Amino acid sequence: MGSWIILNITLVLVVGGLLWRKAANASFLVSGSKRDKRRRLFATGVTIIGAYVGIIQILSLIFGERERGAMELSISPGRVDVFGFSLSTTVVYTWLCMAILITGALILRVAVVNKFTKNPKGAQNVVETIVEAVVKYKDAQAGETGEFLSSYLLSVAALLLCSAFIELFRVRPPASDITLTFSLSLLTFVLINAYGIKKKGAIGRIKSIGSPTPIVFVFRLISDFAIPISMACRLFGNMLAGFIVIDLILYALGRGAIGIPSVIGLYFNVFHPLIQTFIFLTLTLTFINEAME
Numbered sequence: 009m010g011s012w013i014i015l016n017i018t019l020v021l022v023v024g025g026l027l028w029r030k031a032a033n034a035s036f037l038v039s040g041s042k043r044d045k046r047r048r049l050f051a052t053g054v055t056i057i058g059a060y061v062g063i064i065q066i067l068s069l070i071f072g073e074r075e076r077g078a079m080e081l082s083i084s085p086g087r088v089d090v091f092g093f094s095l096s097t098t099v100v101y102t103w104l105c106m107a108i109l110i111t112g113a114l115i116l117r118v119a120v121v122n123k124f125t126k127n128p129k130g131a132q133n134v135v136e137t138i139v140e141a142v143v144k145y146k147d148a149q150a151g152e153t154g155e156f157l158s159s160y161l162l163s164v165a166a167l168l169l170c171s172a173f174i175e176l177f178r179v180r181p182p183a184s185d186i187t188l189t190f191s192l193s194l195l196t197f198v199l200i201n202a203y204g205i206k207k208k209g210a211i212g213r214i215k216s217i218g219s220p221t222p223i224v225f226v227f228r229l230i231s232d233f234a235i236p237i238s239m240a241c242r243l244f245g246n247m248l249a250g251f252i253v254i255d256l257i258l259y260a261l262g263r264g265a266i267g268i269p270s271v272i273g274l275y276f277n278v279f280h281p282l283i284q285t286f287i288f289l290t291l292t293l294t295f296i297n298e299a300m301e
Contacts, residue, residue: 021058172281204299
């Protein structure tokens with residue numbers, strides 16, 4: 009009975025809000041006053057809230073009240089059996105991302121790259137813009153280091169963004185697993201020292217760690233070995249936090265989790281991963297540049 013009463017109230021709010029907005033809009037077109045503009049905005053809000061609550065009540069009447077158990081959150085991902093092997097779900101989703109990226113790269117190679125012309129247009133223009141932006145940013149942060157580093161940065165960015173994309177389907181993203189973020193950070197650590205040795209030689213790299221005085225050698229060495237750990241934990245913590253926040257919102261709203269998680273997810277599943285990807289790439293270039301100085 010209570011649900012039906014609330015449903016009728018929301019129906020009144022929606023109809024009343026629509027009529028109120030129509031009257032406020034007509035008055036605003038004539039007067040153009042801020043007061044009528046605020047009335048129209050308030051009427052729109054009443055209509056949206058009424059419709060939102062009404063949809064929740066309809067779903068409750070059709071499917072019944074949603075039972076809530078205890079919410080469980082785990083830092084480590086779940087596990088699944090694949091051909092007799094016990095694998096974490098994030099490993100499986102990492103393979104999925106790799107398959108998507110490899111397939112996309114092959115299609116791009118055949119359908120776009122093979123048809124490049126001197127005057128770029130369409131897909132070629134998009135590809136060249138992205139590559140040029142990555143190369144320019146790499147050169148600005150770390151100088152002339154060759155094409156390989158640009159390819160590496162673009163590959164890492166593509167993997168992290170694909171990881172964020174599949175999170176939109178409410179699966180745990182691969183980047184929320186410390187093993188993936190540490191693997192990427194370890195690759196960065198190898199590149200830092202590889203470019204440092206390439207620029208200065210092995211002896212020069214060792215001397216640079218002990219610069220300006222041999223007393224700081226041990227501290228600089230510890231600091232360098234801490235780089236992959238700090239980068240891995242930073243990326244892991246931020247990616248996992250976004251996933252947990254969305255889960256908390258879904259649990260708190262219950263049956264009312266309509267639309268709101270999707271809107272909030274635009275930040276935690278799109279904008280937030282973009283920021284974290286940019287930070288990871290910037291730190292990579294910063295440390296490489298320091299190793300070559």
